[in-house]
Amino acid sequence: MDDDFPLPEVDQTNKPFWDGLSEGRLLFQKCDDCNYSWLPARQECPKCLGANYTWIEASGSGVMTSWVVYHTAFIPAYKDRLPYNVAIVKLAEGPQMATNIVGETDYSNFSIDHPVELAIEKEHGVNVARFRLIGAE
Numbered sequence: 001m002d003d004d005f006p007l008p009e010v011d012q013t014n015k016p017f018w019d020g021l022s023e024g025r026l027l028f029q030k031c032d033d034c035n036y037s038w039l040p041a042r043q044e045c046p047k048c049l050g051a052n053y054t055w056i057e058a059s060g061s062g063v064m065t066s067w068v069v070y071h072t073a074f075i076p077a078y079k080d081r082l083p084y085n086v087a088i089v090k091l092a093e094g095p096q097m098a099t100n101i102v103g104e105t106d107y108s109n110f111s112i113d114h115p116v117e118l119a120i121e122k123e124h125g126v127n128v129a130r131f132r133l134i135g136a137e
């Protein structure tokens with residue numbers, strides 16, 4: 001196990017997000033003024049800049065909108081995971097997030113708009129939100 005593995009920097013703004021994951025729930029922020037929803041956590045709505053929001057639990061359903069497969073470990077702590085993917089998932093509720101697709105090593109099964117479901121995994125003692133493909137062969 002790498003001691004220099006990059007762990008999330010929890011602050012007052014994103015603490016509800018990480019606390020939610022530790023309880024097995026994926027949370028996102030929804031603007032009280034314009035109803036826009038977003039990730040990652042920030043202190044104001046990226047659409048209307050309103051400062052009032054509510055944390056909402058995501059259903060865990062979404063689709064892949066983009067991905068890359070890394071064959072070079074630009075972060076040394078990831079060298080034993082090569083090749084690994086980083087994907088953008090759009091949640092059913094609207095927010096998009098950077099994540100990893102797990103349980104699938106045949107990248108020919110990856111496609112835009114492929115349905116995914118939440119798969120929370122423990123990473124160096126911290127629960128993180130990953131996703132798996134639904135209906136993969």
Ligand SMILES: [Zn+2]
Binds near residue numbers: 031035048050
């Ligand atoms: Zn707003």
